[in-house]
Amino acid sequence: MMFEEAFQAKVDDPGSFVIPISVGGSELLKGMTDLGASINMMPLALYEKLGLVGLEPTRKKLMLADRTSRVPHGKIKDIPILLDGIVVPTDFVVLNIEEKSNDVARWQVLLASDSDVSINSTFASRYVRTPLPRFKMAENSIPKEAAFQIINDELMLDGNPRLNLASFVTTWMEPECDKLMMASINKNYVDMDEYPVTTELQNRCVNIIAHLFNAPLGDSEAAVGVGTVGSSEAIMLAGLAFKRKWQNKRKEEGKPYDKPNIVTGANVQVCWEKFARYFEVELKEVKLREGYYVMDPEKAVEMVDENTICVAAILGSTLNGEFENVKLLNDLLVKKNQETGWDTPIHVDAASGGFIAPFIYPELEWDFRLPLVKSINVSGHKYGLVYAGVGWVIWRNKVDLPEELIFHINYLGSDQPTFTLNFSKGSSQIIAQYYQLIRLGYEGYRNVMENCRENMIVLKEGLEKTGRFNIVSKEDGVPLVAFSLNDNSRHNEFEISDMLRRFGWIVPAYTMPPDAQHVTVLRVVIREDFSRTLAERLVLDIQKVLHELDTLPSRINSKIAASVGENVDNGTLVTKHSDIEATRKIATYWRKYVLEKKKTNGVC
Numbered sequence: 371m372m373f374e375e376a377f378q379a380k381v382d383d384p385g386s387f388v389i390p391i392s393v394g395g396s397e398l399l400k401g402m403t404d405l406g407a408s409i410n411m412m413p414l415a416l417y418e419k420l421g422l423v424g425l426e427p428t429r430k431k432l433m434l435a436d437r438t439s440r441v442p443h444g445k446i447k448d449i450p451i452l453l454d455g456i457v458v459p460t461d462f463v464v465l466n467i468e469e470k471s472n473d474v475a476r477w478q479v480l481l482a483s484d485s486d487v488s489i490n491s492t493f494a495s496r497y498v499r500t501p502l503p504r505f506k507m508a509e510n511s512i513p514k515e516a517a518f519q520i521i522n523d524e525l526m527l528d529g530n531p532r533l534n535l536a537s538f539v540t541t542w543m544e545p546e547c548d549k550l551m552m553a554s555i556n557k558n559y560v561d562m563d564e565y566p567v568t569t570e571l572q573n574r575c576v577n578i579i580a581h582l583f584n585a586p587l588g589d590s591e592a593a594v595g596v597g598t599v600g601s602s603e604a605i606m607l608a609g610l611a612f613k614r615k616w617q618n619k620r621k622e623e624g625k626p627y628d629k630p631n632i633v634t635g636a637n638v639q640v641c642w643e644k645f646a647r648y649f650e651v652e653l654k655e656v657k658l659r660e661g662y663y664v665m666d667p668e669k670a671v672e673m674v675d676e677n678t679i680c681v682a683a684i685l686g687s688t689l690n691g692e693f694e695n696v697k698l699l700n701d702l703l704v705k706k707n708q709e710t711g712w713d714t715p716i717h718v719d720a721a722s723g724g725f726i727a728p729f730i731y732p733e734l735e736w737d738f739r740l741p742l743v744k745s746i747n748v749s750g751h752k753y754g755l756v757y758a759g760v761g762w763v764i765w766r767n768k769v770d771l772p773e774e775l776i777f778h779i780n781y782l783g784s785d786q787p788t789f790t791l792n793f794s795k796g797s798s799q800i801i802a803q804y805y806q807l808i809r810l811g812y813e814g815y816r817n818v819m820e821n822c823r824e825n826m827i828v829l830k831e832g833l834e835k836t837g838r839f840n841i842v843s844k845e846d847g848v849p850l851v852a853f854s855l856n857d858n859s860r861h862n863e864f865e866i867s868d869m870l871r872r873f874g875w876i877v878p879a880y881t882m883p884p885d886a887q888h889v890t891v892l893r894v895v896i897r898e899d900f901s902r903t904l905a906e907r908l909v910l911d912i913q914k915v916l917h918e919l920d921t922l923p924s925r926i927n928s929k930i931a932a933s934v935g936e937n938v939d940n941g942t943l944v945t946k947h948s949d950i951e952a953t954r955k956i957a958t959y960w961r962k963y964v965l966e967k968k969k970t971n972g973v974c
């Protein structure tokens with residue numbers, strides 16, 4: 371029930387209830403009151419029976435849970451009510467309510483529910499007591515305060531994004547930018563005619579990023595590119611452009627065009643596997659090996675054949691942050707193209723590195739300076755420093771994006787060329803990207819990236835000092851530290867990851883792809899908001915975890931012992947089986963354990 375007027379001070383809520391009232395000693399009527407809401411309601415019938423006078427008009431409006439709203443007949447003030455021998459002057463709202471018992475019962479519920487929300491603390495209302503719908507939509511609405519509180523409270527159980535060291539995605543932006551984003555949260559990006567300035571900002575971002583990647587453009591020449599939801603969408607678009615170009619060429623040459631493939635390292639992010647599966651392109655992966663966790667350009671070029679639509683190199687491997695050698699790949703591929711007459715191009719997946727290399731490794735040649743690099747994607751929401759929901763794909767030239775993939779739609783007002791997988795999306799992220807580009811400029815981005823790199827080194831050195839870890843990331847790459855235990859025979863990286871959660875840290879552990887799947891690593895991504903203090907604190911917490919693990923029996927041994935009925939003595943497996951049998955059991959257990967963990971520890 372919603373009342374437009376101010377309420378009296380709240381008293382303890384006894385809930386709503388119906389009181390039988392006798393008039394003239396014989397007639398029994400129902401009166402209803404809800405003291406908790408400081409609302410007393412009297413049916414019109416009772417008002418009339420009592421012969422009361424002094425009904426005043428009221429602006430109060432009652433909204434009932436069945437969505438009907440009622441305007442009371444009026445209100446009466448200071449009706450003397452005898453309570454336990456004391457006369458209490460009481461105000462009533464007089465409502466024309468039918469006196470059928472069922473009806474009254476229904477009204478009672480409704481009154482109680484609404485008074486709960488308007489007056490009581492949300493936590494005293496029934497909404498926090500009843501189970502929430504999980505599968506089917508609830509029959510009735512609930513008040514906004516209750517909906518907010520319930521959802522807000524459940525969300526408290528999510529991790530703290532700032533302590534989520536698993537993710538490259540931005541978790542902090544300046545309040546001024548937050549303000550801009552909130553102000554544009556209701557703008558659909560695709561309505562370009564209605565929001566021409568937003569479209570203009572996206573075009574400016576495309577131009578700025580293309581120049582950052584050394585696209586061969588004149589100073590005021592417009593670049594070819596588009597804003598996307600993230601690198602995944604950007605990669606789908608770039609992949610489609612390669613596939614279509616390759617198919618067109620094969621058709622012209624009268625050659626079969628039904629078996630396209632793409633060459634990548636086995637370290638590619640899952641979005642490449644998605645692209646391959648969704649768009650029916652064979653994914654040919656160069657296998658990794660222990661100690662070498664990126665695509666080997668020589669092996670990649672060996673795998674290229676006439677059906678290869680492109681080779682995808684990663685600037686900043688998801689697994690260990692390492693930059694792949696795009697220059698060497700380009701040079702080897704130029705040679706192969708000359709020898710074979712093919713025209714195999716390169717795409718650079720610079721999801722993370724695209725906003726790092728231009729600022730702290732400007733001399734590194736990985737971008738459009740290399741002739742075979744035809745398109746590049748970058749995540750605006752990673753080191754582009756914008757909250758989740760923005761990526762970019764830039765093509766070297768107009769000719770690299772087949773015109774037939776661009777749709778021209780005009781039903782929203784004017785011609786709108788679009789090349790995206792989805793239609794509607796928010797504008798805030800695009801606006802925020804432009805904010806970051808102009809607010810930080812080259813200097814600002816460089817400072818942020820250098821800072822991240824320094825904090826990465828603090829963390830790396832802290833971990834090295836423990837003497838327990840092998841660092842598998844490189845200093846000159848994405849600022850992250852990927853590390854594995856020197857000895858994980860008693861306790862493993864997954865246990866460290868689990869135990870760090872107790873301190874609030876989210877540090878993923880995962881196994882490397884083939885042929886390095888026996889290597890497990892922990893990875894800490896250093897973002898802008900991960901300060902030196904936090905880096906030092908994390909080292910201390912990792913030390914604590916290591917000390918604690920040292921005092922615990924080996925988890926794997928305990929589990930194996932439990933599963934085969936053996937004893938664990940001080941963490942050492944006392945085996946009744948032959949050594950070979952025990953080794954086999956351990957290996958089987960490990961495999962199962964790692965596979966289970968793999969399912970729950972996706973890295974992005």
Ligand SMILES: Cc1ncc(COP(=O)(O)O)c(C=O)c1O
Pocket residue numbers: 538599600601602603639641684686687688719721722749761973974
């Ligand atoms: C190398 C690489 N490519 C692509 C992606 C997917 O990016 P997004 O999350 O922006 O779709 C990631 C995500 O971490 C990545 O690391």
